[in-house]
Amino acid sequence: MAGTRSTGRRERLRAETTAEIKSTALELMGTGGPDAITLRAIAREMGMTANAIYSYFATRDDLVTALIADVYTALADAVDAAWSASAQDAPAQRIQAWAHAFRGWALANPEGFRLIYGDPVPGYRAPDGGAAPDAARRVCVGVTALAEAAWAGYEQPHGDAEFDWEDFDPGLLDKVRPAFPALPPAGVALAMRIWGHLHGLIALEIYGHLRTQTLSPDKLFHSELTQLVKTLGLEA
Structure with missing residues (x-):
């Protein structure tokens, strides 16, 4: 049961982070145009490392x-x-x-x-x-x-x-x-x-x-x- 709860928590957190990455990308585009959509810029905006964000999206x-x-x-x-x-x-x-x-x-x-x-x-x-x-x-x-x-x-x-x-x-x-x-x-x-x-x-x-x-x-x-x-x- 504990393992199931832990898996569910990880999946929920991953979904929330994925949604935040997408939201941040659109915000960056809104202020800086399409050139502003980069994984490094999004990671910087969210306080993540570049390597961490690549685990959500392998490429821009x-x-x-x-x-x-x-x-x-x-x-x-x-x-x-x-x-x-x-x-x-x-x-x-x-x-x-x-x-x-x-x-x-x-x-x-x-x-x-x-x-x-x-x-x-x-x-x-x-x-x-x-x-x-x-x-x-x-x-x-x-x-x-x-x-x-x-x-x-x-x-x-x-x-x-x-x-x-x-x-x-x-x-x-x-x-x-x-x-x-x-x-x-x-x-x-x-x-x-x-x-x-x-x-x-x-x-x-x-x-x-x-x-x-x-x-x-x-x-x-x-x-x-x-x-x-x-x-x-x-x-x-």
């Missing part, structure tokens, strides 16, 4: 991979939950719920947003298949679901019909076509345009570019969403 890239997996999964969970909680017969509300969940997560986790959508970590090499393939697929499918929700009533502007499957990366199509077999190439293009609307405004906010332009970023984002929904021919 192992740590970055773990960070990306955590961050991406948290984002996927947030937007999936918002989508699932919204009514299936109300596409405008579903799109707005997904978008607000994405922005809310980004504002609460700016360093995480920058890690997966902004500043690359110099010299980082992701493992084969990516650092978080399942989470990346879920977010990609989520964005495409926004387009599918609007597609039936969407009035395609001139040029939409010109899209072919050859216009898209095969890796993207591997993610979205099995989930949306009836969606044509123009529907995938619509998903990318919706993503551009949402991601672009959120990125401007996360990187501080809106601070000198508006005191009401919430109102600006809501206005953008309202206009997007109208453009898609949906009732808000």
Whole structure:
């Protein structure tokens, strides 16, 4: 019994230290950019020896991979939950719920947003298949679901019909076509345009570019969403 308690204590302490290492890495990135993520800097910040931290992550890239997996999964969970909680017969509300969940997560986790959508970590090499393939697929499918929700009533502007499957990366199509077999190439293009609307405004906010332009970023984002929904021919 004592041995079991001791093992459990060690596992708990290891999990707590691992979480602190990840948290410290994101804090260092927030203040010093992606260059600041080094195992030695994290060890110094935490009062650990370099050798001790290597027992948790053998390389800096192992740590970055773990960070990306955590961050991406948290984002996927947030937007999936918002989508699932919204009514299936109300596409405008579903799109707005997904978008607000994405922005809310980004504002609460700016360093995480920058890690997966902004500043690359110099010299980082992701493992084969990516650092978080399942989470990346879920977010990609989520964005495409926004387009599918609007597609039936969407009035395609001139040029939409010109899209072919050859216009898209095969890796993207591997993610979205099995989930949306009836969606044509123009529907995938619509998903990318919706993503551009949402991601672009959120990125401007996360990187501080809106601070000198508006005191009401919430109102600006809501206005953008309202206009997007109208453009898609949906009732808000």
